[in-house]
Amino acid sequence: MVEQPAGSGEQPFVDVRDACKVYQDGGHPVTALRHVDLQVPRGRFVSVIGPSGCGKSTLLRLVAGLEGPDRGEVRICGETPARATERKMVGFVPQTPALLPWLDVLGNVRVLEKVNRAGARRRGPVPAPAVAERCDLAGDPEALLRRLGLGDVLHARPGQLSGGMQQRTAIARAFALQPQVLLMDEPFSALDEFTREAAQLQLLDVWQELRTTVVFVTHSITEAVLLSDTVVVMAAGRVAGTVEVSLPRPRRSAQLDSGAMHEHEHRVRELLSHAWHADARSAP
Numbered sequence: 181m182v183e184q185p186a187g188s189g190e191q192p193f194v195d196v197r198d199a200c201k202v203y204q205d206g207g208h209p210v211t212a213l214r215h216v217d218l219q220v221p222r223g224r225f226v227s228v229i230g231p232s233g234c235g236k237s238t239l240l241r242l243v244a245g246l247e248g249p250d251r252g253e254v255r256i257c258g259e260t261p262a263r264a265t266e267r268k269m270v271g272f273v274p275q276t277p278a279l280l281p282w283l284d285v286l287g288n289v290r291v292l293e294k295v296n297r298a299g300a301r302r303r304g305p306v307p308a309p310a311v312a313e314r315c316d317l318a319g320d321p322e323a324l325l326r327r328l329g330l331g332d333v334l335h336a337r338p339g340q341l342s343g344g345m346q347q348r349t350a351i352a353r354a355f356a357l358q359p360q361v362l363l364m365d366e367p368f369s370a371l372d373e374f375t376r377e378a379a380q381l382q383l384l385d386v387w388q389e390l391r392t393t394v395v396f397v398t399h400s401i402t403e404a405v406l407l408s409d410t411v412v413v414m415a416a417g418r419v420a421g422t423v424e425v426s427l428p429r430p431r432r433s434a435q436l437d438s439g440a441m442h443e444h445e446h447r448v449r450e451l452l453s454h455a456w457h458a459d460a461r462s463a464p
Contacts (some may be wrong), residue, residue: 193393194220199254212238214417222452223391227404271359277350279338289321342376364396405444415455
């Protein structure tokens with residue numbers, strides 16, 4: 181569980197309580213989530229990490245409203261995920277960028293301006309804790325793209341871009357929506373190590389200014405520690421523990437080889453190892 185800052189008096193922006201999810205596989209039940217609790221305060225960057233099949237992507241899908249829990253509840257700023265999504269309060273960055281091939285980079289980001297204008301009348305008042313200050317960067321697609329290192333390809337089509345450029349365009353599009361909560365499902369998993377590190381630092385540069393509440397799914401311990409305020413470790417459909425990241429912000433590439441960075445990585449590895457051994461002992 182990610183706790184609210186002491187004395188904040190705010191409800192969490194992401195609030196998952198006792199969430200359970202079971203799928204059927206050839207008539208056999210497969211438990212994806214077991215009584216999961218997750219509370220993410222406003223403006224926090226939280227990563228969820230764990231081995232394949234541990235339920236982290238299922239958890240993200242529940243928060244995104246793409247699926248519902250079999251038991252428990254999920255709230256975004258006090259709203260159901262379906263309602264929050266309808267009101268443009270939730271942004272989602274999947275593993276595959278899903279850009280519109282007939283639009284250039286700037287057009288792919290600006291397409292949401294029309295969506296937001298069309299949906300403005302439906303949104304109504306946003307719950308008090310979700311009211312965010314206006315951010316000039318998020319409201320300026322061209323400036324946002326330049327901050328993400330895409331200033332030289334504003335008018336290129338997606339087919340002309342590298343994988344890293346495509347994914348950064350998708351991230352810019354999500355930030356341009358100005359959501360209350362941004363969900364990211366392993367957005368850098370397909371990138372080579374050098375490109376991935378550059379994209380992580382560019383993401384942090386933008387996030388440092390916007391302070392959007394982020395839930396970020398990853399397989400990479402280094403990525404989770406570098407980006408996050410809190411790392412949530414999952415195993416076998418449950419939350420095995422959390423690690424609070426005390427590295428100072430803004431974060432830079434020099435911190436990747438620091439003793440403090442390695443200490444945080446070690447704590448995450450220990451949690452993963454303990455959870456794996458506990459699951460192995462309890463397996464039939």
